[in-house]
Amino acid sequence: xxQAAALLQNLAAAGFVALGVAxxxxxxRERGRAQAMLALALITLAVVAALGRVGDPQHPLAVxxxxxxxxxxxxxxxxxxxxxxxxxxxxxAFQAANLLLAISIVVGILDVTALAHADPRVxxxxxxxxxxxxAIFTGEPIARFWLASRNLPAVQRAxxxxxxxxFAVLIAILFISVLGGSALRSPTAIVVTELVVLMVIxxxxxxxxxxxxxxxxxxxxxxxxxxxxxxxxxIFSPTREVLAERAATWAMRLLGGNAAFITDPDGKFIANxxxxxxxxxxxxxxxxxxxxxxxxRVVTVPLPLTDGQGSLGVVAGPFSPVxxxxxxxxxxxxxxxxxxGLERARVTERMAAIESNKxxxxxxxSHELRGxxxxxxxYVSMLEGGLLxxxxxxxxxxxxxxxxxxxxxxxxxxxxxxxxRLEDGGLTLKLVESDLRDIARSATFxxxxxxxxxxxxxxDLPERRVRVKVDPDRTKTIIANLLSNAIKYSPNGGPITCxxxxxxxxxxxxxxxxxxxxxxxxxxxxxxxxxxxxTPETEHLKGTGLGLFLGRQLARLQGGDITVISVPGxxxxxxxxxxxxxxxxxxxxGAASSAHGxxxxxxxxxxxxxxx
Amino acid sequence: xxxxxxxxxxxxxxxxxxxxxPAHVLMxxxxxxxxxxxxxxxxxxxxxxxxxxxxxxxxxxMTANPPDIVLLDLLLPDRxxxxxxxxxxxxxxxxxxxxxxxxxxxxxxxxRGRSLGAVEYLVKSRVTPADISGQIPTWIELGRRGGQGxx
Numbered sequence: 203x204x205q206a207a208a209l210l211q212n213l214a215a216a217g218f219v220a221l222g223v224a225x226x227x228x229x230x231r232e233r234g235r236a237q238a239m240l241a242l243a244l245i246t247l248a249v250v251a252a253l254g255r256v257g258d259p260q261h262p263l264a265v266x267x268x269x270x271x272x273x274x275x276x277x278x279x280x281x282x283x284x285x286x287x288x289x290x291x292x293x294x295a296f297q298a299a300n301l302l303l304a305i306s307i308v309v310g311i312l313d314v315t316a317l318a319h320a321d322p323r324v325x326x327x328x329x330x331x332x333x334x335x336x337a338i339f340t341g342e343p344i345a346r347f348w349l350a351s352r353n354l355p356a357v358q359r360a361x362x363x364x365x366x367x368x369f370a371v372l373i374a375i376l377f378i379s380v381l382g383g384s385a386l387r388s389p390t391a392i393v394v395t396e397l398v399v400l401m402v403i404x405x406x407x408x409x410x411x412x413x414x415x416x417x418x419x420x421x422x423x424x425x426x427x428x429x430x431x432x433x434x435x436x437i438f439s440p441t442r443e444v445l446a447e448r449a450a451t452w453a454m455r456l457l458g459g460n461a462a463f464i465t466d467p468d469g470k471f472i473a474n475x476x477x478x479x480x481x482x483x484x485x486x487x488x489x490x491x492x493x494x495x496x497x498x499r500v501v502t503v504p505l506p507l508t509d510g511q512g513s514l515g516v517v518a519g520p521f522s523p524v525x526x527x528x529x530x531x532x533x534x535x536x537x538x539x540x541x542x543g544l545e546r547a548r549v550t551e552r553m554a555a556i557e558s559n560k561x562x563x564x565x566x567x568s569h570e571l572r573g574x575x576x577x578x579x580x581y582v583s584m585l586e587g588g589l590l591x592x593x594x595x596x597x598x599x600x601x602x603x604x605x606x607x608x609x610x611x612x613x614x615x616x617x618x619x620x621x622x623r624l625e626d627g628g629l630t631l632k633l634v635e636s637d638l639r640d641i642a643r644s645a646t647f648x649x650x651x652x653x654x655x656x657x658x659x660x661x662d663l664p665e666r667r668v669r670v671k672v673d674p675d676r677t678k679t680i681i682a683n684l685l686s687n688a689i690k691y692s693p694n695g696g697p698i699t700c701x702x703x704x705x706x707x708x709x710x711x712x713x714x715x716x717x718x719x720x721x722x723x724x725x726x727x728x729x730x731x732x733x734x735x736x737t738p739e740t741e742h743l744k745g746t747g748l749g750l751f752l753g754r755q756l757a758r759l760q761g762g763d764i765t766v767i768s769v770p771g772x773x774x775x776x777x778x779x780x781x782x783x784x785x786x787x788x789x790x791x792g793a794a795s796s797a798h799g800x801x802x803x804x805x806x807x808x809x810x811x812x813x814x
Numbered sequence: 815x816x817x818x819x820x821x822x823x824x825x826x827x828x829x830x831x832x833x834x835x836p837a838h839v840l841m842x843x844x845x846x847x848x849x850x851x852x853x854x855x856x857x858x859x860x861x862x863x864x865x866x867x868x869x870x871x872x873x874x875x876m877t878a879n880p881p882d883i884v885l886l887d888l889l890l891p892d893r894x895x896x897x898x899x900x901x902x903x904x905x906x907x908x909x910x911x912x913x914x915x916x917x918x919x920x921x922x923x924x925x926r927g928r929s930l931g932a933v934e935y936l937v938k939s940r941v942t943p944a945d946i947s948g949q950i951p952t953w954i955e956l957g958r959r960g961g962q963g964x965x
Contacts, residue, residue, distance in 0.1 A: 565920065568917075568919070569917045572917035572919075572937065572938065572939035573848075575939040576848055576938040577851060580851045580852075580943050583944055584851070584855060584943060587944055589854065589855065589944075590854075612939050616919070
């Protein structure tokens, strides 16, 4: 057992030396002031551990003992300095720590020189003082780190916890072995203690330089969350600024920084999280000045954007100890997502700006166009009404025509605005439960001014109510448009019928004419925007080509459609299909509908004779 | 004043037939062509018409010569018609009915006008002066019944 204990003691010392060497090497690879402090702490600890195994424990060399004691104290002091790198100590605390170090070193010197071989109790007190000082130097930082680790990203949290845990165990072992007395000097106790120490060594090493595998394991839970967040970021951020703001906040969380910022290629700050732009600019400038050997307070990665290279930066907080290559790689990967997101937001914003300009223009244009129409239409109506003096027949005819043209102009303006609204999604339907017969009736009346002696519009309505849930005004416009087309494209006259029926849950309004008809190869153009079918017979007819486009879009928005059957030279039938209000609802309102339908089938003839 | 349930036109006809002074229409409209056109129609129909080309002049008329109905344009040189309507609500809590006559047909603007208490919102180019003149008695009656704010 004694042999095993000695072996383990040697192993533990060797472990510490290995730890010291490994850490020295890591530090050589990735230098930084904070890491230097931790490296010094661990290396001195390794030296102390090694010295403890050198020479005869029964007759220690005074010089070696002194080096051991001072090294031991310094290893603790460096841990405190390591903490000081992240959370600067107050000047009072710092002075107190220095004083404690000085006193402890003096006590150590006294122990080795004047008080050597003194009373064992005095020796215990001296050892307790030295270990106590070491415990204070390391204990305060590890408690701090443990508490602070709660809000850090997974990797840093794990690293800080391992560090805290390692040092806490060391403190515990030291106290126990000093205070435990002879019981703990038994070989068995030594074996146990050294085994624990051997376990602590990897924990401390891992906290200083965690292997990639471990980091990946630590990060797993967090990565899912991050992936979801990036997705949200890319898809749902409404504007570039909001996206940048969120991206910065996530970058901060990702690295456990205290602040983060995003700049445009021209150096303008798009987003700042936890830092004001002036301070961020200052930090960036400072980092650029001495990029080598500077403390990694800020880590920035390029943000490739179409108009140049912006940057994404994260500023270290008091508890984000190390920004190493790992973090930079992580931030780089993240930056590419952010770039993509920012580019997408820019395109979306530009498109939105163009759309909104277009809509604004159309609103303005429609307002400006309506002004003159108001006056023309107003005065023409007054002329027609005889308010401005008596008109002869020819004058009245001209006034009637001007009135019709002014109305047409109004409709064109309305169509234009409606099409614009439809495109930018600003169109809201006011769905009301209505009787399609009423809508068809008012549509027929509204086209009455277009009807001349050659035309006749027959309205064929069913006996029962045709219940639909639609926007009545817009549905009226659709039907009126179908009727006015029927009139327009049957220049040789002939009856036009507007036939309303409901069957199998679908309400239909069929508008038939005996006009020019449309060639099959041209049918596909009918419902496209500005898609007018121009033939020798129709080229003199005016129109925007918006009517059917709008009609079909509006019908579809209401759950319906417009279809067409046409025979060139024979005429066309355009049918508006709309979903009926549900049958169940219909029976609930059965009484009302039958009362309404009592008037019987209704046929309205709109036949306006010309004035001559 | 005639009592009992009234046909909307009675008030105006009663006033026009000498039962009182003719109904006074205040038109707040900065476009002189439109204002003149309306004056011709309205005066022909027997109304007394005051045209205010700015919101400020409109307020002056409200105090000096209270109208029976206000026809309000939205685009005025000194402020928007909505602001005029809001200050009317504030300064003259029992102001006569207000009809908005504008060439803006945006549903959002129509809703805003209605919510501010306009009895009607009409797009100028879609109505004729005769339409308006014919409706004025109805609107005045609506206002008398305390119907302003509703439509």
